[in-house]
Amino acid sequence: MIPFHHPSPNFGPRSAGPVDMLVIHYTGMPDAAAALARLCDPAAEVSAHYLIEEDGRVLALVDEAARAWHAGASFWRGETDVNARSIGIELVNPGHEFGYRAFPEAQIAALVELVHDILGRHAIPARNVVGHSDVAPTRKQDPGEMFPWKELAETHGIGLWPCGEPSGLPPEHVILAGLAHVGYDIWDPKAAVTAFQRHFRPWKVDGHPDAETMGRLKALLRVLR
Numbered sequence: 001m002i003p004f005h006h007p008s009p010n011f012g013p014r015s016a017g018p019v020d021m022l023v024i025h026y027t028g029m030p031d032a033a034a035a036l037a038r039l040c041d042p043a044a045e046v047s048a049h050y051l052i053e054e055d056g057r058v059l060a061l062v063d064e065a066a067r068a069w070h071a072g073a074s075f076w077r078g079e080t081d082v083n084a085r086s087i088g089i090e091l092v093n094p095g096h097e098f099g100y101r102a103f104p105e106a107q108i109a110a111l112v113e114l115v116h117d118i119l120g121r122h123a124i125p126a127r128n129v130v131g132h133s134d135v136a137p138t139r140k141q142d143p144g145e146m147f148p149w150k151e152l153a154e155t156h157g158i159g160l161w162p163c164g165e166p167s168g169l170p171p172e173h174v175i176l177a178g179l180a181h182v183g184y185d186i187w188d189p190k191a192a193v194t195a196f197q198r199h200f201r202p203w204k205v206d207g208h209p210d211a212e213t214m215g216r217l218k219a220l221l222r223v224l225r
Contacts, residue, residue, distance in 0.1 A: 001113050003050065003060040008040040010047035011066040014084055019064070019122040021079075021086035022115065023071055025132045026142040027051070028095030035092055045069060048088035050114060056106035058114055064121070074135040075185035076128070082135050087118055091143060102146050112156045119158075127183065127224060129159035130199070137195035138188050145202035162200060164219025166211035175209050178217050182224065 027035035032053050038044045048070040051059040062068040070088030132140040153161035176186045184192045194207040200216050
């Protein structure tokens with residue numbers, strides 16, 4: 001894949017270890033032009049390494065060796081400077097504020113190709129392929145419940161997708177310990193459960209740890225042992 005280069009001035013040096021995370025976002029703006037303008041506006045102080053338009057065109061905004069400003073205040077597996085060790089990909093989509101819709105096939109196909117390229121360059125474990133809502137559960141919803149995590153994992157080998165049977169509910173502290181082991185910030189328990197559901201059980205995102213949510217959490221924990 002050869003992306004179109006459209007450099008953004010919004011980046012800095014990496015200050016952590018090697019890149020070991022991939023964070024997927026949606027732009028959450030009315031159209032691609034508005035999203036690109038913001039990602040390249042010095043006053044906005046936001047960026048990503050790549051932007052993928054709905055027709056599948058890929059724009060390279062920040063070199064992978066640099067620290068793009070995409071995750072903001074975030075947390076994953078104890079890491080609070082996610083930007084320092086991650087690559088960020090923005091998918092053009094109006095998001096929940098402007099008319100959230102399914103991601104077109106061409107866009108997902110381009111994402112799959114790009115992610116495989118990235119994984120060929122960086123040792124990113126499957127458990128660290130996450131959405132913005134996973135690393136910022138109290139602030140973000142993207143890429144949202146329409147994002148095809150299941151397809152990426154089962155068809156393309158990107159990320160994880162647990163398939164567990166419904167399970168009884170343990171005490172809350174046990175649930176939270178499980179979410180923390182996956183990587184979530186559990187400071188706000190309901191937000192953490194909501195983020196987990198949005199990624200791994202997207203057909204019912206309500207923040208309540210029901211039997212199906214627990215079944216999927218237990219299945220994921222078995223994979224991560």
